[in-house]
Amino acid sequence: MTGFHEVRFPPNISYGSSGGPERRTDVVTLRSGSEERNAIWANSRRRYNALYNVKKWADIEDVLAFWEERRGRLYGFRWKDWFDYRSAAHGAAIAASDQLIGVGDGVKNQFQLLKTYGSVFSPWARDIRKPVAGTVRVSIGGVEQMSGWSVDTTTGIVTFSSPPATSAILRAGFEFDVPVRFDADRIEISHSGFELGDIPALPVIEIRV
Numbered sequence: 001m002t003g004f005h006e007v008r009f010p011p012n013i014s015y016g017s018s019g020g021p022e023r024r025t026d027v028v029t030l031r032s033g034s035e036e037r038n039a040i041w042a043n044s045r046r047r048y049n050a051l052y053n054v055k056k057w058a059d060i061e062d063v064l065a066f067w068e069e070r071r072g073r074l075y076g077f078r079w080k081d082w083f084d085y086r087s088a089a090h091g092a093a094i095a096a097s098d099q100l101i102g103v104g105d106g107v108k109n110q111f112q113l114l115k116t117y118g119s120v121f122s123p124w125a126r127d128i129r130k131p132v133a134g135t136v137r138v139s140i141g142g143v144e145q146m147s148g149w150s151v152d153t154t155t156g157i158v159t160f161s162s163p164p165a166t167s168a169i170l171r172a173g174f175e176f177d178v179p180v181r182f183d184a185d186r187i188e189i190s191h192s193g194f195e196l197g198d199i200p201a202l203p204v205i206e207i208r209v
Contacts, residue, residue, distance in 0.1 A: 004209055006154060008078040008177055013059050018050030027121045046178055046206040051199050060199060072185040076207050078130055078177035079089055087115055096137035096144040098173035104164030113156040113172055128176045129156040131207050135175040141168050179209045
C-alpha cells in the first residue's frame with residue numbers, strides 16, 4: 001500500500017450514502033445439477049458511493065479538496081460506515097463487554113480488536129484496525145478495566161501493561177472507521193444553479209492495512 005492518511009471523510013457528507021460488504025465466491029455447477037462452492041476471499045470487502053444528494057457548493061468544495069489531498073486513489077483514509085460503526089447492537093450503548101477479543105494465556109499482552117458477526121453456524125471475526133479515539137472500553141473477566149491498558153488507534157491493537165491471566169476472557173466495546181480509498185481518478189462536477197451543483201457518484205472501496 002502506498003500510504004494512509006489518518007483523517008476521516010466528512011461524515012456529514014457521507015451520511016445517507018449507499019454501500020456495504022461484498023464477498024468473492026466461486027460457484028461451479030456440476031453435470032448432476034449439484035454445486036461446488038469455494039470462498040475466494042477469506043474476508044468480506046466493503047464498497048460505498050461516498051455521496052448522497054450533494055448539492056451545496058460548500059460541500060462540493062470540501063469533497064474536491066479531500067479528494068485532491070488524497071491524490072485520487074493514491075492515499076487511503078478513514079470512512080464512517082453509518083450502517084456499521086459500533087461494537088454494540090443498534091440502539092444499545094457501547095459497553096466493555098460487547099465483543100470478544102481474546103483469552104489470556106499469562107504471556108501474551110497484545111490483542112487485536114475484533115467484531116464478530118453471527119453466532120451459531122460459522123461466525124466471522126472482523127479485524128477492527130481503525131477504532132475511534134476515546135471510544136474504546138476494555139474488560140477482563142467481566143470487569144471493566146479503567147487503567148492498565150492502551151489502544152493504538154492506527155492499528156486497533158490493545159496492549160496490556162501486564163499479560164492477562166490464563167483463561168481470562170477479554171472483551172471490548174468501541175466505535176470504528178473503515179480504512180478505504182477512492183476508487184476513481186476522476187470527479188465529474190456539474191453546475192446546476194446559484195450556489196448549487198452536483199457530483200453524481202464517487203466510489204470508495206475498503207483496503208487492507
